[in-house]
Amino acid sequence: MRVLYAAPAASWDRWSTHLRAACPEMELLRGGDPASFDALIYAPGYPESGEPLDFRPFTRARLVQSLWAGVERIVGNATLTQPLCRMVDPGLERGMVEYCAGWALRLHLGMDAYPQDGVWRNGLTPPLADERRVTVLGTGALGAAVARALVAVGFEVVGWSASGRAVEGLRVLPGEALAEALGRAEILISLLPDTPETRGLLDAARFALLPRGAALINPGRGTLIVEDDLLAALDAGQVGHAVLDVFQTEPLPPAHPFWAHPRVTVTPHIAAETRPQTAALLVAENLRRAMKGEPLLHRVDRERGY
Ligand code: NAP
Numbered sequence: 001m002r003v004l005y006a007a008p009a010a011s012w013d014r015w016s017t018h019l020r021a022a023c024p025e026m027e028l029l030r031g032g033d034p035a036s037f038d039a040l041i042y043a044p045g046y047p048e049s050g051e052p053l054d055f056r057p058f059t060r061a062r063l064v065q066s067l068w069a070g071v072e073r074i075v076g077n078a079t080l081t082q083p084l085c086r087m088v089d090p091g092l093e094r095g096m097v098e099y100c101a102g103w104a105l106r107l108h109l110g111m112d113a114y115p116q117d118g119v120w121r122n123g124l125t126p127p128l129a130d131e132r133r134v135t136v137l138g139t140g141a142l143g144a145a146v147a148r149a150l151v152a153v154g155f156e157v158v159g160w161s162a163s164g165r166a167v168e169g170l171r172v173l174p175g176e177a178l179a180e181a182l183g184r185a186e187i188l189i190s191l192l193p194d195t196p197e198t199r200g201l202l203d204a205a206r207f208a209l210l211p212r213g214a215a216l217i218n219p220g221r222g223t224l225i226v227e228d229d230l231l232a233a234l235d236a237g238q239v240g241h242a243v244l245d246v247f248q249t250e251p252l253p254p255a256h257p258f259w260a261h262p263r264v265t266v267t268p269h270i271a272a273e274t275r276p277q278t279a280a281l282l283v284a285e286n287l288r289r290a291m292k293g294e295p296l297l298h299r300v301d302r303e304r305g306y
Helices: 009-022 090-109 141-153 175-183 204-209 227-235 276-292
Strands: 002-006 027-029 039-042 064-066 133-137 156-160 171-173 187-190 214-218 239-244 264-266
Touching (some): 009 027, 064 276, 090 214, 133 141, 227 239
Parallel strands (some): 002 027, 187 214
């Protein structure tokens, strides 16, 4: 099986050993006649010219396996007719659980309320987690894992997704119940993908539905948030704090008001990354399925965009 590594050259050393170890029967190549490849392993940033990849010459390819969970940079490529699968990886999932649990606990416990300045501020005891209501927008691979971990800590967690599809151990509200999902969210976590439907979802009207002083954690995609509306909601105290990992423009420009805002924590799109050690196993499994004509795992619905 001939597979093209269609990902930035800088990632080759990190990935190639694990991919070859997980799938020894694969010939993993960085170039060659497009018509000779059985599959592509893809990550944004390929080709390095910045041009969108033209998938038409890959006439034999039965699979385009993304190394990223988010596929918004490829799903709309009109030349892509081959099956596209997104990344679901235990290492990525654990990283996202730790990121969200860590920041949720910091916000819940008010860890920043104790400057080390000699003042004995013992007037306020933080509530227990079961007195804190958390809403997780998006209950897919990552959102469901995050929600379950927060339930295990004791938080009062509700999920929200387009379908309202059941997730074991979690109450999930359907798309039409967004106002209810927001209205209870003392901590709001978003793990929604970037699609035409999610773009600009969190605007002034939606921020107004949150309980006053609610905290926001967004490691999903920056396009979800109308940034000027979030700044206004932060200035008005409607949103108490925002932990943002993803932005409308990345890298976040140095002059962007988020950097200096006292109620914003910026992290540079590091919430969770695909771990080659574990992710290579999914890639290998999907390559084998593609070769045998079996159903692929985590196939992207091109209509929905995720
Ligand atoms: P996923 O398994 O595809 O789950 C997506 C979830 O979002 C599903 O529950 C889906 O609802 C819901 N959803 C999609 N569109 C919606 C809409 N219009 N209204 C309501 N719910 C909607 O994705 P995932 O693996 O959990 O990943 C989620 C996102 O995390 C990725 O797309 C990526 O953007 C982001 N991410 C960020 C990082 C980082 O480091 N910051 C790392 C990895 C991933 P249904 O269940 O009804 O389909």
